Amino acid sequence: MSEQKSGANKMWGGRFTTAPAEIMKKINPSIGFDYRLYRQDIAASKVHARMLARQGIIGEADNEAIQAGLDQILKEIEESRFTFSVDLEDIHMNVEARLKEIVGEPAGRLHTARSRxxxxxxxxxxxxxxxxxxxxxxxxxxxxxxxxxxxxxxxxxxxxxxxxxxxxxxxxxxxxxxxxxxxxxxxxxxxxxxxxxxxxxxxxxxxxxxxxxxxxxxxxxxxxxxxxxxxxxxxxxxxxxxxxxxxxxxxxxxxxxxxxxxxxxxxxxxxxxxxxxxxxxxxxxxxxxxxxxxxxxxxxxxxxxxxxxxxxxxxxxxxxxxxxxxxxxxxxxxxxxxxxxxxxxxxxxxxxxxxxxxxxxxxxxFLERGFPTATDLADWLVREGGIPFRDAHHITAKVVARAEAKGCTLSALDIESMRDVDPRITEKVYSVLAPEHSVNSRRSYGGTSPEVVREAIARANARWL
Structure with a gap:
């Protein structure tokens, strides 16, 4: 983006007679970032001009001149031939000023019935x-x-x-x-x-x-x-x-x-x-x-x-x-x-x-650490032994403590150690202590079993892609 410098700011007509302070030239303009809105600004101006002509507020000849001028400005900007001026503050006034240079008097009618x-x-x-x-x-x-x-x-x-x-x-x-x-x-x-x-x-x-x-x-x-x-x-x-x-x-x-x-x-x-x-x-x-x-x-x-x-x-x-x-x-x-x-x-x-x-x-x-199938043991006690879950949770915690003391996983803990905690535990418990079983058993909607995940993937493909 290039910049041109001029004298006093003439945007405000007769109300202001002197140039702004130098610091105002730094704090006030937005053209340094709102130049990105040039396509939108030109598109909105073209529609606004068409509406003004359609309503009889400006003449069709003025509208045609405005349309052609705005198309030229768009081309100049996209071809990097447009000079943006800090003195004109923003993208709106930069476009309007260039439009006036191109088409003359009709440019002044574009801003009818609108404000910046x-x-x-x-x-x-x-x-x-x-x-x-x-x-x-x-x-x-x-x-x-x-x-x-x-x-x-x-x-x-x-x-x-x-x-x-x-x-x-x-x-x-x-x-x-x-x-x-x-x-x-x-x-x-x-x-x-x-x-x-x-x-x-x-x-x-x-x-x-x-x-x-x-x-x-x-x-x-x-x-x-x-x-x-x-x-x-x-x-x-x-x-x-x-x-x-x-x-x-x-x-x-x-x-x-x-x-x-x-x-x-x-x-x-x-x-x-x-x-x-x-x-x-x-x-x-x-x-x-x-x-x-x-x-x-x-x-x-x-x-x-x-x-x-x-x-x-x-x-x-x-x-x-x-x-x-x-x-x-x-x-x-x-x-x-x-x-x-x-x-x-x-x-x-x-x-x-x-x-x-x-x-x-x-x-x-990592699944050899942290006893990740402890919940599966508690669930097994509920299903197989008819034990209330809170009691099963307590029993499982004790079994975990035994495994931790022996430095082994739950699936490697001997059955005697488990039965010392609760005699209702049988050899069948080993069928649920492998991580693969744990994952495969989580078949509730939204769960982690491969079958359910495949279904979720199918739904996601249909929903999002």
């Missing part, structure tokens, strides 16, 4: 629609990667953890499918945010509407909005559509951070459940043996940046009276940054999921 207040928020809503659609597509691709890898590992045993302690056997496929559900809810939230974003504020003007006989329903329809906004003051004063999007991004980033944390743990020497290739790891400048899961660590780290954008905008809008305040200019930078950051993190996570190599033997070895 409704113009800006219309541009942002148009941009958000595209951004949400783009983000949804990459999250869907992440789900696809997870579902594909889950399908490869519906029978790969691993420990499930609570409190980071070995809890019960699960399958790696089941574990991955948990994230498919999380990211599915993220997509649902994004869809809801898009629906609430997709209303058109254009025509609200500065805050009170306009005396010109405009057709806001035509404008909304032409821009692909579901309807015009209902209240002109709310139209220009509210930023909750951006706040909601930033919350959606923050929740998505938190979910990405959780799987990134697990990838980091699984790559560590303490686990070694998976390995990432050179494509998603880095080395150390001093320790030649190191292979660091930096992609996962950066995904985890960038979550704070996304959540920070949400907090920044909440603090900006929390104390604003009706209607538009210049504070609202601070809505765009966190929005742009959060969307770009979270999309980058989604794509990096998708890459890691497709790249990782699973180490089933190492996962299986």
């Amino acid at each position: 207040n409704d113009q800006a928020v219309t541009d942002v809503r148009l941009w958000m629609r595209d951004a949400i659609d783009g983000l949804d597509a990459v999250v869907q691709e992440l789900q696809r990667a997870l579902i594909e890898r889950a399908g490869e590992h519906v029978e790969t045993l691993m420990p499930g953890f609570t409190h980071m302690q070995v809890a019960q056997p699960v399958t790696f496929g089941h574990h991955l499918m948990a994230y498919v559900e999380m990211f599915g809810r993220d997509r649902q939230r994004l869809a809801g945010a898009r629906e609430r974003t997709n209303i058109c504020p254009l025509g609200a003007a500065a805050l009170a509407g306009t005396a010109f006989p405009i057709d806001r329903h035509f404008t909304a329809e032409q821009l692909g909005f579901s309807a015009p906004t209902e209240n002109s003051m709310d139209s220009v004063a509210s930023r909750d559509h951006i706040v909601e999007l930033l919350f959606c991004c923050s929740m998505l980033a938190v979910h990405l951070s959780r799987i990134a944390e697990e990838i980091t743990l699984w790559c560590s020497d303490g686990f070694r459940f998976i390995a990432l290739s050179d494509a998603f790891t880095t080395g150390s400048s001093i320790m030649p043996q190191k292979r660091n899961p930096d992609a996962a660590e950066l995904v985890r780290g960038k979550t704070g940046r996304v959540v920070g954008s949400l907090n920044a905008l909440l603090m900006t809008v929390k104390g604003l009276p009706m209607t538009f305040m210049k504070d609202m200019q601070e809505d765009k930078e966190p929005m742009f940054d959060a969307l770009e950051t979270v999309q980058l993190c989604v794509e990096a996570t998708t890459g890691m999921i497709r790249d990782l190599t699973v180490r089933p033997d190492q996962m299986r070895s």
Whole structure:
């Protein structure tokens, strides 16, 4: 983006006679970031001009000149031949000033029956629609990667953890499918945010509407909005559509951070459940043996940046009276940054999921620790002995203590030691103490048995992909 410098700011006509202070030239303009809205600004202006001509507010010749001029500006920007001026503050005035250079007097009629207040928020809503659609597509691709890898590992045993302690056997496929559900809810939230974003504020003007006989329903329809906004003051004063999007991004980033944390743990020497290739790891400048899961660590780290954008905008809008305040200019930078950051993190996570190599033997070895089939023993006592579960829980705890004292697994503990705890335990108990049996027995809807996980994968393919 280039910059041109000029003399006094002439945007405000006769009301201002001197140039702004030098510091105002630094703090006031938004063109440094809102230039990204040029496509949306031009599209909305073209529709606005057509509506004005359709309503007889401007002549058709003026509309045709405006349409041609805006098309030329779009081409200039896309071909990097457009000069953005800080003195013109924002994308709206930059486009309007260039339009005047191209078509002359008709350019001055374009701003009839609108304000930069409704113009800006219309541009942002148009941009958000595209951004949400783009983000949804990459999250869907992440789900696809997870579902594909889950399908490869519906029978790969691993420990499930609570409190980071070995809890019960699960399958790696089941574990991955948990994230498919999380990211599915993220997509649902994004869809809801898009629906609430997709209303058109254009025509609200500065805050009170306009005396010109405009057709806001035509404008909304032409821009692909579901309807015009209902209240002109709310139209220009509210930023909750951006706040909601930033919350959606923050929740998505938190979910990405959780799987990134697990990838980091699984790559560590303490686990070694998976390995990432050179494509998603880095080395150390001093320790030649190191292979660091930096992609996962950066995904985890960038979550704070996304959540920070949400907090920044909440603090900006929390104390604003009706209607538009210049504070609202601070809505765009966190929005742009959060969307770009979270999309980058989604794509990096998708890459890691497709790249990782699973180490089933190492996962299986963890099932020799922590007595993960203790619950299966308690359930067996309930089924076979008719023992109330709380009593069975107590008996199982004592059996676990025996195994722990002998330094063996439950399946390796001799029957005499078990019967010393409770004589109702028989040799049949060994049929439920293997991790494979534990996993295969968990056939409840949403459970971890391979059969159920395959069904879940089929449903997920139909639901999300």
